[in-house]
Amino acid sequence: MEFYGAVEAGGTKIVAAVGRAGEEPRALERIPTTDPGETLDRIIGFFRARASEGLPIRALGVGCFGPVDLDPASPRWGFITSTPKLKWQGTDVAGTLGRALGVPVGFDTDVNAAALAEYRLGAAIGRDPAVYLTVGTGIGGGAVVDGRILHGASHPEMGHMLMARREDDGFPGFCPFHGSCWEGLASGPAIEARWGRRGEDLPPDHPAWDLEAWYLAQGVLNLLMALSPRAVILGGGISQVPGLIDRVRSTAASLCAAYLDRPQTPEEWSDMIRAPGLKIPGLDGAFLLAEEAAGVSVS
Amino acid sequence: MEFYGAVEAGGTKIVAAVGRAGEEPRALERIPTTDPGETLDRIIGFFRARASEGLPIRALGVGCFGPVDLDPASPRWGFITSTPKLKWQGTDVAGTLGRALGVPVGFDTDVNAAALAEYRLGAAIGRDPAVYLTVGTGIGGGAVVDGRILHGASHPEMGHMLMARREDDGFPGFCPFHGSCWEGLASGPAIEARWGRRGEDLPPDHPAWDLEAWYLAQGVLNLLMALSPRAVILGGGISQVPGLIDRVRSTAASLCAAYLDRPQTPEEWSDMIRAPGLKIPGLDGAFLLAEEAAGVSVS
Numbered sequence: 096m097e098f099y100g101a102v103e104a105g106g107t108k109i110v111a112a113v114g115r116a117g118e119e120p121r122a123l124e125r126i127p128t129t130d131p132g133e134t135l136d137r138i139i140g141f142f143r144a145r146a147s148e149g150l151p152i153r154a155l156g157v158g159c160f161g162p163v164d165l166d167p168a169s170p171r172w173g174f175i176t177s178t179p180k181l182k183w184q185g186t187d188v189a190g191t192l193g194r195a196l197g198v199p200v201g202f203d204t205d206v207n208a209a210a211l212a213e214y215r216l217g218a219a220i221g222r223d224p225a226v227y228l229t230v231g232t233g234i235g236g237g238a239v240v241d242g243r244i245l246h247g248a249s250h251p252e253m254g255h256m257l258m259a260r261r262e263d264d265g266f267p268g269f270c271p272f273h274g275s276c277w278e279g280l281a282s283g284p285a286i287e288a289r290w291g292r293r294g295e296d297l298p299p300d301h302p303a304w305d306l307e308a309w310y311l312a313q314g315v316l317n318l319l320m321a322l323s324p325r326a327v328i329l330g331g332g333i334s335q336v337p338g339l340i341d342r343v344r345s346t347a348a349s350l351c352a353a354y355l356d357r358p359q360t361p362e363e364w365s366d367m368i369r370a371p372g373l374k375i376p377g378l379d380g381a382f383l384l385a386e387e388a389a390g391v392s393v394s
Numbered sequence: 395m396e397f398y399g400a401v402e403a404g405g406t407k408i409v410a411a412v413g414r415a416g417e418e419p420r421a422l423e424r425i426p427t428t429d430p431g432e433t434l435d436r437i438i439g440f441f442r443a444r445a446s447e448g449l450p451i452r453a454l455g456v457g458c459f460g461p462v463d464l465d466p467a468s469p470r471w472g473f474i475t476s477t478p479k480l481k482w483q484g485t486d487v488a489g490t491l492g493r494a495l496g497v498p499v500g501f502d503t504d505v506n507a508a509a510l511a512e513y514r515l516g517a518a519i520g521r522d523p524a525v526y527l528t529v530g531t532g533i534g535g536g537a538v539v540d541g542r543i544l545h546g547a548s549h550p551e552m553g554h555m556l557m558a559r560r561e562d563d564g565f566p567g568f569c570p571f572h573g574s575c576w577e578g579l580a581s582g583p584a585i586e587a588r589w590g591r592r593g594e595d596l597p598p599d600h601p602a603w604d605l606e607a608w609y610l611a612q613g614v615l616n617l618l619m620a621l622s623p624r625a626v627i628l629g630g631g632i633s634q635v636p637g638l639i640d641r642v643r644s645t646a647a648s649l650c651a652a653y654l655d656r657p658q659t660p661e662e663w664s665d666m667i668r669a670p671g672l673k674i675p676g677l678d679g680a681f682l683l684a685e686e687a688a689g690v691s692v693s
Contacts, residue, residue, distance in 0.1 A: 162655060176655050224546045236620075240539045247523045247622030248656045248666065255653060256616040257558050259574065272651040275558065317555040321535075321620040323546030352571040354554060356461060356475050357547045367547065 099389070100142050100152035100198070101381035103205055104159040104188065106180060106232040109134060110375060111141045113150045116382035117216045121150055128160075131186040139195045156201040156384030158208030158377045159188055161235070165203060165250055173202045179271050201384030205229070206253075207237035207244045208380025209371075213328045214239040216379055217372030222326035226318055227376065228253065229331035230311065234278040238322060254278035256317060261309050264289075281310035283333055294333055307333070308342035315368060316347050319355065330371045344368045398688070399441050399451035399497070400680035402504055403458040403487065405479060405531040408433060409674060410440045412449045415681035416515045420449055427459075430485040438494045455500040455683030457507030457676045458487050460534070464502060464549055472501045478570050500683030504528070505552075506536035506543045507679025508670075512627045513538040515678055516671030521625035525617055526675065527552065528630035529610065533577040537621060553577035555616060560608050563588075580609035582632055593632055606632070607641035614667060615646050618654065629670045643667045 098121060103110045108127055114120035122145050126137045142152060162178060164171040173189025193200035203211075210219075210227035219225035219239070228236045236253025238245040245251060255276045260268075266289040270279030279285060286294045290303050297303045311334075315327050329340055344364040353359060358367045373379050397420060402409045406427055413419035421444050425436045441451060461477060463470040472488025492499035502510075509518075509526035518524035518538070527535045535552025537544040544550060554575045559567075565588040569578030578584060585593045589602050596602045610633070614626050628639055643663040652658060657666045672678050 162653070164655060177653060224544070238621075240544065241542065243540065245523070245539065245622065248618075248624050249622055249654055251622050252619045252654065254619075256619045257612050257649065259556050259558050272653040273649070313556050317616065318620055319547070320551045320553075320555045321617055322537075323544065323548055323550050325547050350556065350572070354461070354476060354571040355548055355551065356463060 097153045098150055099382050099385035100155040100196070101378050101385060102138055102155065102157045102159075102192070103208070103375060103377035103381055104128070104157060105205060105377070106160045109138065110378050111138050112378055112382075113142070113145045113152055114382065116212070116379050116386060120378070121145075130182050135186075135188070135191050138192060142196055152196070152198055152385070154199045154201065154385040154389035155192055155196060156208070156381035156386070156388060157189060157192065158203055158205040158381045158384065160233075161204045162249065162252065163188070163202070163204055165246055173200065199388040201381075201386075201388030203244060203380075203384055204235065204237060204250050205377045205380075206235040207250060208384055209330060209376035210237035210239050210328075210380070211244055211383055212373055212376045212380035213371060214242075215383060217376055218328050218369045219326040219372075222324070224322055224324040225326045225328070226253075226322060226324045227328045227330060227371075228315070228334070230281065230329065230333040231283050231331035234282050234314070234331075236318070238324065240322075253314070253318065254282070256314060258310065258313055261306060264306060277310065277314045281307060281314070286333070294336065299337060304336065304339060304342065308339060308346045311339075311343045312346035312350055315343060316350050319347075319351070319367075325367075327368050328371050328376075329368060330376060335370070340368060340370055396452045397449055398681050398684035399454040399495070400677050400684060401437055401454065401456045401458075401491070402507070402674060402676035402680055403427065403456060404504060404676070405459045408437065409677050410437050411677055411681075412441070412444045412451055413681065415511070415678050415685060419677070429481050434485075434487070434490050437491060441495055451495070451497055451684070453498045453500065453684040453688035454491055454495060455507070455680035455685070455687060456488060456491065457502055457504040457680045457683065459532075460503045461548065461551065462487070462501070462503055464545055472499070498687040500680075500685075500687030502543060502679075502683055503534065503536060503549050504676045505534040506549060507683055508629060508675035509536035509538050509627075509679070510543055510682050511672055511675045511678035512670060513541075514682060516675055517627050517668045518625040518671075521623070523621055523623040524625045524627070525552075525621060525623045526627045526629060526670075527614070527633070529580065529628065529632040530582050530630035533581050533613070533630075535617070537623065539621075552613070552617065553581070555613060557609065557612055560605060563605060576609065576613045580606055580613070585632070593635065598636060603635065603638060603641065607638060607645050610638075610642045611645035611649055614642060615649050618646075618650070618666075624666075626667050627670050627675075628667060629675060634669070639667060639669055
């Protein structure tokens with residue numbers, strides 16, 4: 096049996112694993128996202144150590160925080176581009192890992208990989224178009240349309256849509272590019288900057304969560320208006336706060352004001368806005384990208 | 395040579411024509427959008443009169459203002475649903491026309507039809523994904539992804555994305571569903587309600603146009619973030635105000651703050667945000683829908 100390598104590279108930590116999509120990984124390691132040289136060295140070291148233990152990989156898939164260059168014709172394909180994490184700007188992630196490990200590399204954003212995995216293996220099976228969102232250190236989103244990851248001039252940057260501020264919210268937003276975009280108003284760091292405490296230290300009845308649900312609902316609603324998906328998966332640490340997804344559903348229904356034919360009823364809203372079906376969707380997505388890079392059909 | 399029927403049904407007027415996609419129509423009539431019975435009768439009368447003159451149609455394509463039901467499995471496929479134009483709610487547009495004329499009917503939204511036409515024949519050839527927007531009586535948008543019109547749970551309703559209000563704009567928005575959504579802040583009726591004059595009566599140096607460009611730029615930017623298109627076509631009467639598209643380009647670049655890899659330069663923004671390439675894109679799109687309904691491949 097052949098195995099693949101998968102890397103889910105997030106803004107604060109990286110998960111590297113050997114295995115196959117949709118199966119329990121044979122080996123897995125969590126690596127903090129520090130500076131690029133050190134972090135990539137640790138990833139390479141992990142795969143080399145597993146190979147020496149009898150777990151070589153046929154190909155590697157990387158789902159990476161962005162923005163990244165996904166244009167196959169670009170000399171900077173596989174690079175991180177204008178990220179606010181300045182040390183990572185211009186890092187050749189795909190090339191560095193592929194050359195060091197001597198395997199083909201499939202590369203996409205972490206959220207695009209997660210969207211593909213939730214569509215193929217998770218909570219969005221049969222739901223086309225499907226949108227996957229992660230709400231944590233930042234807000235990111237990817238989509239699957241007609242069974243394929245949505246790419247275009249670059250890749251979606253759903254967390255950087257500009258947003259209406261709720262009237263009682265005086266927080267200016269913290270995005271260094273856009274101030275009060277979705278990520279600037281509703282990511283984990285926005286919650287901490289607005290309330291002076293980390294989200295995990297705020298009780299469930301704190302008004303922070305009503306406001307958070309309002310911003311998440313607004314963004315989800317705008318994606319329904321832009322893309323007409325059949326499922327929106329709310330992933331990432333913040334989304335899993337108990338009760339939050341239910342509040343997002345009811346607030347989105349309220350903001351929508353019954354304008355859309357579907358969803359209309361509370362059941363349809365629950366069906367549309369869903370929790371992830373996979374434990375680490377970005378990792379399963381990276382395995383799928385590895386299989387594609389190896390030329391293995393995964394449709 | 396066989397001909398097709400095309401109907402572009404907008405909120406204030408309807409264009410009906412006999413001909414073929416991408417060619418000058420053999421016959422064309424403009425019909426005001428009044429109440430459904432009278433309006434549909436006039437459309438039927440137009441095609442019957444042309445048939446009696448030797449221009450029968452093999453199939454009919456309809457690009458219709460919305461929202462409409464596009465689910466082929468729905469008993470209300472081809473109906474207008476929850477439109478603010480209350481007299482038209484629940485009108486069976488596709489069925490009424492198809493039964494009266496005895497031909498197959500292809501049916502979609504007016505903006506989806508226009509998006510398809512601009513992608514196949516107009517200013518978005520080779521640009522996939524492509525977005526088409528119309529800014530006039532309302533704001534509507536459609537997209538082509540992987541060569542096909544983007545459909546999902548329903549169809550995109552881009553004009554109903556919620557928007558950040560510019561700080562100096564006290565106008566509350568007029569959308570009966572959402573107040574200050576894109577359409578509620580930046581369509582023709584919004585301009586008239588905010589400034590007390592119709593857009594066509596406002597001089598080019600009136601501050602209305604700077605504000606209008608700001609709202610159009612915000613919406614276009616959010617669509618770039620959501621969909622990563624390779625072209626956004628700005629159609630409709632308001633968009634054609636001299637100089638407005640240039641202002642939208644520069645304002646969108648400013649709001650984007652160089653976050654996206656592409657577009658970055660003024661030339662790339664001009665290439666991304668484009669004027670329509672067709673005179674009546676919704677009508678060409680309706681001809682394409684008719685050809686599809688007749689089983690003629692148009693790929």
